[in-house]
Amino acid sequence: MAVLTETYTLPNGVKIPQVGFGTWQIPNGEAAYNAVAEALRQGYRHIDTAHGYGNEESVGKAIRDSGIPRDQIFVTSKLPAGAKTAEAAQEAFEESMSRLNLGYIDMYLIHAPWPWDDFGGDYREQNRVVWQQMEGFYKSKKVHAIGISNFNVRDQEDLYAHCTIKPMALQLQYYIGFTEDDNVQCAKANGLLVEAFSPLATGFLLNNAAVQAVADHYHVGVAQVALRYVLQKGLLPLPKAVSPAHIEANTQLDFTISEADMQVLDALEDTAPGEDNNRY
Template structure:
């Protein structure tokens, strides 16, 4: 478990990744993205998660540069989108993301969704990027157990990360256990269920006990259950508030109550039925 904003989790290839970061899904490109990234980095965040699909890599890269934080201190993630998959297309998509970000390398590159019939060829391209030193770690996003089993049967490099929708209404315990048994780190996108959990009575009650917000309790639950989390915000005060979770600890009973809220309810697509 991490104990500060800049603490890291060691991935299965030895790379150290911050256990808490900023997500920028649906953040407008340009000044909005730049200012959000800059605010996060200036406060002490060291992990930024974007994707080609988000169409804000240019603004994210500008925020990184304007922050003045040395590049080697920042962990940058991007992802290859569904219509960019396949071996050759993935290599091109990576170079495009790198150019938009204005970076020489990525710290983590993910397959955004398990596109049937393509994700294995996509993974071969990811392995080449990794072997060539253009990315420090590679992983997947939105992969169910069956997708991981299929990939692990053929891959040379095991995924370091599986980034999935994960929050108290969608805990995915079987997937989490599968990943833990194979040293694949689980990472949560939409950890607050796009705001849909902030009025959940159990979470509100626990938050009142610690004089914290519902969001802080959920994010604390993430890190105490060893899940990397990347809440999104464009407001500086919220970016700061989200990260102010290292001065209290949830009890085992709190964690069990929060985990017990699982109803397998998604705010995003299901990897088994999403449209490519």
């Protein structure tokens, strides 16, 4: 359990719990409320949501109802991928603040460098404008850290070259067999913390026999190996689950994968057939 509350330190000195609870694809209402409430009961203190997930209202309510002091829970949300003007960014941010109703957002990310309906498009100029708004949110102290999500090297480097306050974190898709090394290396070289969403490849990784063999060696499940792998790479995993049993299982990370087994996992490719890789 201690692993959930151990922290990384963002470039501005803010502490962030090294394992987060993801809420992508969990519907607003009872499902999201119950999942977040259970995660908090199980010891999670880092909750990840987004405007685009449509569940900020329930996520915020579960956090408020938990009885846990606000300053003990780290909350991330994200600016919609399609908000590529200053006005759209301001409007979306105010909506997220209202829906969460938590007083402030610990970390706020640009969800993607391009709108989802123009996947991989070149929006570098628009992102410079939007980033100025992000810097404003940060300066207002309504947000304690700012960052980016799904940015490739091209989009990262352009933003770094045109910002006043550098992003503090990059969130991207990352799991055994799909590690986006060029994007990770670019972010780390610029001092960003890298977060791994879909560390279980939205469940497709759970059927991988090679990863199962490693899991058997440590008497744990594939999910635990997948999350521990991310931690040992120095990244922050964001597992998602809805059943109490799976939420609890994902907290059992107090073991170490040997260097030899890490090399076995590093060598795996195509570990999650059926998973849509967020690659461009």
